[in-house]
Amino acid sequence: MKLLVTGGAGYVGSVNAARLVEAGHEVVVVDDLSTGHADAVPSGCSFVRGDIAEVAGEVLAGSFDGVLHFAAKSLVGESMEDPGKYWRGNVVTSLRLLDAMREHGTPRLVFSSTAATYGEPESTSIREDAPARPTNTYGATKLAIDHAITSYATAHGIAATSLRYFNVAGAHGAFGERHAVETHLIPIVLQVALGQRDQVQIFGDDWPTEDGTCVRDYIHVTDLADAHLLALEHAVAGEHRIYNLGNGTGFSVKQVIDTCRLVTGHPVPAAVAPRRAGDPASLVASSERARHELGWRPQRAELDTIVRDAWEFARQRHTG
Numbered sequence: 524m525k526l527l528v529t530g531g532a533g534y535v536g537s538v539n540a541a542r543l544v545e546a547g548h549e550v551v552v553v554d555d556l557s558t559g560h561a562d563a564v565p566s567g568c569s570f571v572r573g574d575i576a577e578v579a580g581e582v583l584a585g586s587f588d589g590v591l592h593f594a595a596k597s598l599v600g601e602s603m604e605d606p607g608k609y610w611r612g613n614v615v616t617s618l619r620l621l622d623a624m625r626e627h628g629t630p631r632l633v634f635s636s637t638a639a640t641y642g643e644p645e646s647t648s649i650r651e652d653a654p655a656r657p658t659n660t661y662g663a664t665k666l667a668i669d670h671a672i673t674s675y676a677t678a679h680g681i682a683a684t685s686l687r688y689f690n691v692a693g694a695h696g697a698f699g700e701r702h703a704v705e706t707h708l709i710p711i712v713l714q715v716a717l718g719q720r721d722q723v724q725i726f727g728d729d730w731p732t733e734d735g736t737c738v739r740d741y742i743h744v745t746d747l748a749d750a751h752l753l754a755l756e757h758a759v760a761g762e763h764r765i766y767n768l769g770n771g772t773g774f775s776v777k778q779v780i781d782t783c784r785l786v787t788g789h790p791v792p793a794a795v796a797p798r799r800a801g802d803p804a805s806l807v808a809s810s811e812r813a814r815h816e817l818g819w820r821p822q823r824a825e826l827d828t829i830v831r832d833a834w835e836f837a838r839q840r841h842t843g
């Protein structure tokens with residue numbers, strides 16, 4: 524297929540672009556490089572530098588089979604401080620993309636949605652029919668886009684899939700996480716192991732969980748990319764399907780730090796700090812629907828595999 528990948532210079536977008544090229548697809552990446560890196564765009568992809576809201580119409584005129592839409596603002600904290608940046612950057616941009624798809628008759632869409640659309644969960648294992656009540660602007664914008672996609676898919680016959688990621692981590696060979704300002708747990712712990720930070724802060728140890736620290740469902744970025752390939756294959760014209768992607772097992776912040784200690788052989792000093800605003804205590808996915816309908820089978824579900832791949836990537840970048 525000929526595919527447009529928005530945000531293909533970012534972490535999840537670049538891994539997906541690499542995986543699509545490996546699978547034999549023709550890939551055009553559009554990225555404005557506001558947070559991505561030009562050298563992260565996999566070889567074998569064409570690259571257009573630009574804002575998707577401005578260039579989508581022109582690019583999609585080139586007759587594409589589908590779009591994988593990763594480009595987004597994705598920092599929860601920032602979304603609370605500067606909501607306009609998120610409503611414009613995520614919702615307005617996505618509407619422009621949907622309009623361009625409609626104009627040019629682009630038949631397929633896979634969208635990066637998020638567990639943040641659910642907010643504070645009512646049950647420990649979150650299914651797609653759980654109430655969507657986002658607790659932050661980031662999640663609210665992604666949910667708004669999901670609603671827009673449903674309308675466009677129904678009205679204009681687009682075969683659309685939203686994949687709701689839980690905590691994406693790990694690396695796919697030379698493609699991994701390299702944010703200018705790192706906020707995610709695993710890369711922060713690995714920075715400590717590399718000597719780039721003195722210690723990791725544990726945001727609260729008084730949560731209602733077994734060891735008092737927050738629990739998350741970590742998913743390997745390569746397994747995530749495999750789900751995108753399956754979503755492209757299984758999409759049905761005029762339907763918008765939504766799938767949660769996680770491994771169904773929760774790990775606490777303390778367990779993640781312990782695993783990083785084992786993998787890196789570094790003692791990784793940790794200190795308890797206050798809770799971080801907007802954090803739910805526990806987020807664990809039920810991915811039964813993706814397994815059943817897409818035939819998705821994660822191959823790298825163990826936390827130490829995920830950390831090992833992230834560590835390999837971080838070490839290689841560190842040593843150049």
Ligand code: UFG
Pocket residue numbers: 597637638639688689690691706707708709711723724725726727737738739776799802806
């Ligand atoms: N944490 C720490 N110390 C740190 C960083 C994080 O204790 O220095 C904790 C957080 O409080 C949280 C857990 O580690 O409990 C994981 O935090 P991350 O920042 O790595 O990830 P989040 O769970 O906050 O968010 C991620 C994505 C969001 C997405 C969400 C959905 O970044 O985009 O998963 O599950 F919405």
